[in-house]
Amino acid sequence: MAGIELGNVSKVYQGSVTALKPTTLTIPEGGLTVLVGPSGCGKSTLLRIIAGLEEPSSGSVTIAGRDVTKVEPADRDIAMVFQNYALYPHMSVYDNMAYGLKNRGTSGADIALRVNEAARMLGIEALLQRKPRALSGGQRQRVAMGRAIVRRPKAFLFDEPLSNLDAKLRGEMRVEIRTLQQRLGVTSVYVTHDQLEAMTMADHLVVMRDGVIVQQGPPGRVYDEPDNVFVAGFLGAPPINLLAGSVGEDGRLHLDCGPQVDLPAFPKLQPGRKVTLGVRAEAISIAAPAANQQATIELIEELGPNRLLHMRFGTAKIICVAPREPALRPGETIPIQLDTAALKLFDPETGSACR
Amino acid sequence: MIAKRVTFKRTGLPLALLAPQLAVTVVFFLWPTFVALKQSLYSSDAFGLREVFSGLANYRALLLHGNYPATLERSAFFAGSVTAISLVLGLVLAVMADSLGRSGRIWQALLVWPYALAPAVAGVLWAYMFDPAIGPITHALAFIGIDWNHVLNSGQAMTLIVMSAAMKQVAYNFLFYLAALQAIPKSLMEAAALDAAGPVRRLFSLIIPLIAPTTLFLLVVDLTYAFFDTFGLIDSTTYGGPGNSTTIMVYQVYKDGFIDQRFGPAAAQSMMLLLLVGALTMVQFTLVERRIDY
Numbered sequence: 251m252a253g254i255e256l257g258n259v260s261k262v263y264q265g266s267v268t269a270l271k272p273t274t275l276t277i278p279e280g281g282l283t284v285l286v287g288p289s290g291c292g293k294s295t296l297l298r299i300i301a302g303l304e305e306p307s308s309g310s311v312t313i314a315g316r317d318v319t320k321v322e323p324a325d326r327d328i329a330m331v332f333q334n335y336a337l338y339p340h341m342s343v344y345d346n347m348a349y350g351l352k353n354r355g356t357s358g359a360d361i362a363l364r365v366n367e368a369a370r371m372l373g374i375e376a377l378l379q380r381k382p383r384a385l386s387g388g389q390r391q392r393v394a395m396g397r398a399i400v401r402r403p404k405a406f407l408f409d410e411p412l413s414n415l416d417a418k419l420r421g422e423m424r425v426e427i428r429t430l431q432q433r434l435g436v437t438s439v440y441v442t443h444d445q446l447e448a449m450t451m452a453d454h455l456v457v458m459r460d461g462v463i464v465q466q467g468p469p470g471r472v473y474d475e476p477d478n479v480f481v482a483g484f485l486g487a488p489p490i491n492l493l494a495g496s497v498g499e500d501g502r503l504h505l506d507c508g509p510q511v512d513l514p515a516f517p518k519l520q521p522g523r524k525v526t527l528g529v530r531a532e533a534i535s536i537a538a539p540a541a542n543q544q545a546t547i548e549l550i551e552e553l554g555p556n557r558l559l560h561m562r563f564g565t566a567k568i569i570c571v572a573p574r575e576p577a578l579r580p581g582e583t584i585p586i587q588l589d590t591a592a593l594k595l596f597d598p599e600t601g602s603a604c605r
Numbered sequence: 606m607i608a609k610r611v612t613f614k615r616t617g618l619p620l621a622l623l624a625p626q627l628a629v630t631v632v633f634f635l636w637p638t639f640v641a642l643k644q645s646l647y648s649s650d651a652f653g654l655r656e657v658f659s660g661l662a663n664y665r666a667l668l669l670h671g672n673y674p675a676t677l678e679r680s681a682f683f684a685g686s687v688t689a690i691s692l693v694l695g696l697v698l699a700v701m702a703d704s705l706g707r708s709g710r711i712w713q714a715l716l717v718w719p720y721a722l723a724p725a726v727a728g729v730l731w732a733y734m735f736d737p738a739i740g741p742i743t744h745a746l747a748f749i750g751i752d753w754n755h756v757l758n759s760g761q762a763m764t765l766i767v768m769s770a771a772m773k774q775v776a777y778n779f780l781f782y783l784a785a786l787q788a789i790p791k792s793l794m795e796a797a798a799l800d801a802a803g804p805v806r807r808l809f810s811l812i813i814p815l816i817a818p819t820t821l822f823l824l825v826v827d828l829t830y831a832f833f834d835t836f837g838l839i840d841s842t843t844y845g846g847p848g849n850s851t852t853i854m855v856y857q858v859y860k861d862g863f864i865d866q867r868f869g870p871a872a873a874q875s876m877m878l879l880l881l882v883g884a885l886t887m888v889q890f891t892l893v894e895r896r897i898d899y
Contacts, residue, residue, distance in 0.1 A: 303795050324801035336792040340814040349810075350800030397800075 252314045253279035253437050254300060254405060259309030261295050261461075269295040271461045272309060279314075281453035282431050282438045284469075286445060287484070292461040293441045294409060300439060301407050302326050314404045314437075324353075329398035330407040334414060335390045337382040337397075343369075344378040347396045361400075368399040371430070388419045395430070406431070408440040412447065424451060445485050449473065457481050479601040482528045482594055488558055491529045491568040494598060497521050508564025509543055512590050517604050519595070525604060528594035531558070534570035534586055536578075541585030547578055561586070638879065644872035663873035672849055673857070673874070680853040683767060684831035690771040691827055692820065695778025700808065702779070703786040713783060720776035724834065728841030731769040755843060759850030762843045766851050769842065770835045777830075778823050785819040786812065818892075825889040833882060854878055 254277040261270040270292040277283045285293040298304035300311060302323035310319045318326045329350075337346050344365055351361045369375045372392040382390055391411060398406055411427070412420045428451050431438050442448055448455055448469065455469040457480075465477045476482035482490050495505035497519045502510045505527065519525065535541075536559070545561035545568065552574075559570050559578070563586075570586070578584065595604040613619045648659040667673045698716060702709035719727070734742045737754040746753045755762040789812065797807050813820075836855045839845060845852035845860060852860065855878065862871030 301795075301799065303798070323795075323798045328799070330796070330799050332792045332796060334790060334792055336790065336796040338793065338796075338811060340817075349797075349802070353801040353806065397796075 253277045253281075254314075254439065255310075255312040256296070256300070257310040257312070259296070259299055259306045259311065261292070261299060261304060262307045268461055270299070270306075273461075273463055274309075275456065275463060275466075277437060277439055278454055279437050280435045282428065282440055282451055283454040283456060284440045284442060284448045284452035285456045285458060286442055286448035286452075287458035287464075289443055290460075291458040293443075293456075293458050295461075296458070297407055297409055297439055297441045300405075301328060301330050327404040328407055329401045329403040329405075330409065331391075331394045331398050331411045333410040335382075335394040335411075337390060337393055339382050342379050342381060343374065343385070343393050343396075346382065346393055347400050350397065350401055364400045364402075365396070368396040371399065372396050387415050388423060391415065391423055392426075395427070399430075399434070404437065406436050406438040408438065410442055411440075412442070413444070420447075427451070446487060449485060457484060459484075475603075476528075476594065477603055479526055479528065479596040479603075482596070482603075486530060488531045488569045488571070490594075491531065491534075491566075491570075492596075493527045493529070493563075493566055493568070494524070495527055496524045503527060505564060505566070507566035511543070511588055511593070513595070514590050514593055517595070519604060524598050526596040526598045526601075528596060529568070529588055530592060531569050531571045533589040533592035534568065535589065536570065536572050536584055536586050537576065538585075538587040541587040543586050543588065544583055545586045546583045547580050549580060550578060641872045641875050641879075644868050645876050648869045659869070663869045664876075667870060667873050667877070676849070676852060676854055676857050679763075679850075680832060683763070683770075683835075683851075683853050684828050686767045687770045687774060687831040687835075688824060688827040690767065691774035691778050692823060694771070694775045695823070696782050696813075696816075698775065698779045699782035699786055700812070702783055709783075713780070716779050717776050719773050720780075722773065724773065724837035725841045727769055727773060728838040731765060731772075731838075732842040735765055755847075757847055759847050762847060762851045766835070766839055766843055770831060770838055774827050774830055778827065781819055781823055782816065785816040789815055821892050822889070825885055825892065829882065829885050829889075832885075833878065854881075 256273060256275045256277075258272045258274055259270065260268070260272040262268050273292075273296065275296075285296060287293050295304060299306045300313070302311075302318065302321060306319070310317055312318065313326055313328065338349065341349065347365045347368060348361045351364065356364075365378070366375070369378055372395060374389060374392050374396060377385060377389060377393070382393065385393065394411065408427070412423050415423060424447060427440075440447075440451060448457075450469075452469045454466065455472050456466040457464050457472065459480055465472055465481045472481065473485050476485065479492065483492065493505050493507060495503045495507075497513070498504045498510065499521045501513065501521070503513050503525065504510050511527070513519065543563070545563045547559055547561050548567070549560040551558040551560070556571055556573055559572050561568050561570065572578075596602065597604055645663050646658060646660060647656045648662060649656045698712075702712045702716070705712065722730075734740050735753060735755060737743055737756055740753070743753045753761060755765045793811065793815075794807065797811055802810065832853070833855055835853065836859065839851055839853065839856050840859070843851040845856045849857075854874065858871050858874045858878065861867045861874065
């Protein structure tokens with residue numbers, strides 16, 4: 251295996267604050283692995299341990315088959331893109347990209363070749379003589395990428411590289427990084443707190459919380475089959491609707507907010523058992539032929555291609571994604587249908603999925 | 606931001622409020638400057654009984670004859686040495702304290718102490734430590750075969766005042782450099798670590814260029830200090846001697862004006878100092894204005 255292997259890696263700060271509990275993780279070779287989670291979940295710590303900027307309190311780090319736990323960052327054959335780009339402000343774009351190569355004793359001609367190649371790839375050839383302060387956010391981002399590319403490392407590490415950009419640029423750079431990564435085929439680890447970035451970019455998605463990996467897998471599968479209520483709530487926008495209830499004698503789910511809904515065939519649950527129901531916004535359809543529930547519209551958010559309906563369902567609030575037609579008004583009570591097959595059930599005590 | 610601004614209806618109150626500051630400025634700064642300027646254009650006889658307007662004669666005599674050119678040279682050497690030593694030492698100490706992280710704070714506090722010491726007191730202490738007869742450091746130096754006597758040896762006298770003047774400025778420079786170092790984003794140093802730049806290369810290719818604005822600022826401050834604020838130090842250690850070997854511009858003004866009572870030349874010298882301090886201040890202002898923002 252030539253990806254990155256973390257064996258029981260942990261990080262405890264000053265003997266008391268645990269940033270990362272012992273974690274074992276295999277980052278597949280050539281793919282883009284996204285570490286996602288709320289701030290303080292340990293994702294950045296994990297990345298910095300891979301980079302060697304942080305020494306793990308325990309465990310081992312293996313990059314491309316070589317144990318690098320005790321190896322200096324410079325000798326790990328990795329390149330990193332920082333959140334604030336970390337460009338050297340007094341150096342030109344060219345020198346920024348060449349610095350790491352110069353320090354490694356690469357010949358001038360070779361440096362020029364590599365920098366120009368990377369600049370062409372990133373479309374920043376015209377900027378090579380500029381200083382970072384004369385660049386826009388997106389351009390700086392590209393230079394930071396270029397600095398990583400010229401090194402031709404075994405792995406790219408990205409630490410929230412898009413969080414300083416505006417929404418539109420973020421969307422563009424997302425695609426650009428993804429395209430570039432696929433073209434170069436270099437093992438990449440990407441840290442973000444943005445679930446959209448995580449979903450759209452990952453080959454392999456790793457969701458973290460409180461210093462622990464809570465779930466990992468291909469993003470589609472993690473989205474469809476969340477192992478617990480945290481993952482379900484973290485992925486997806488608008489967020490999943492979570493409703494408390496208990497299984498009735500009739501085998502239906504009696505929600506605390508009033509309505510009763512049909513349960514999926516699996517898993518079989520004992521009557522009287524308390525569960526948390528998770529319904530994705532897109533699993534609620536309006537005006538469907540079999541509509542058997544009712545909800546009252548409180549607010550409509552137009553998104554363009556579709557719209558979000560904020561509704562009162564019994565006494566609870568739910569959000570659903572609806573097409574632009576038919577015309578609806580706040581205050582209207584409409585028939586809705588929950589897609590029984592797409593319902594997710596969680597144990598309210600442990601938060602884990604009922605399977 | 607909301608500008609806090611009070612508009613006065615009449616001019617009486619604001620003038621009354623400004624009066625104390627204006628009075629201080631006029632009485633203690635403008636008036637003496639004017640008197641000195643006037644004085645520098647007059648010559649008096651040996652007994653100070655008669656004064657004659659002599660135009661720029663005092664200035665001409667100063668620059669062309671006597672020991673003033675040597676004093677200028679000496680002052681430049683002194684100020685240059687003090688500035689260079691205190692900049693380099695300040696930076697070295699700041700880099701070391703910065704690399705310590707939190708425990709660097711103790712050093713920070715300790716290293717600032719010399720700055721709190723009054724120049725005259727510092728001078729007395731240095732003079733004692735290096736006293737040719739009873740100084741502990743003099744004794745220590747004797748052990749390694751150095752015969753220290755700054756009362757007789759002009760090179761040693763200069764070394765002593767350069768050291769003691771630099772000591773105080775090291776503390777000041779250290780503080781500013783430490784702040785500048787701590788203002789460098791951590792990620793920049795991490796990026797450099799990944800770029801295979803070792804500590805020495807990081808210092809020269811990243812840190813020193815990045816803190817250049819601080820260095821420029823300190824350069825002016827240190828020069829100003831060495832030229833103008835070292836009177837007390839010299840007057841409590843070497844008295845400008847032996848000979849004139851530690852007589853720098855400010856000290857010569859004192860010697861000529863107060864000891865020799867040659868008011869014309871002394872006044873002309875203070876005008877020279879005024880020009881110098883004016884020039885340095887101009888440089889400082891332009892530097893502060895053009896603070897390079899990264």
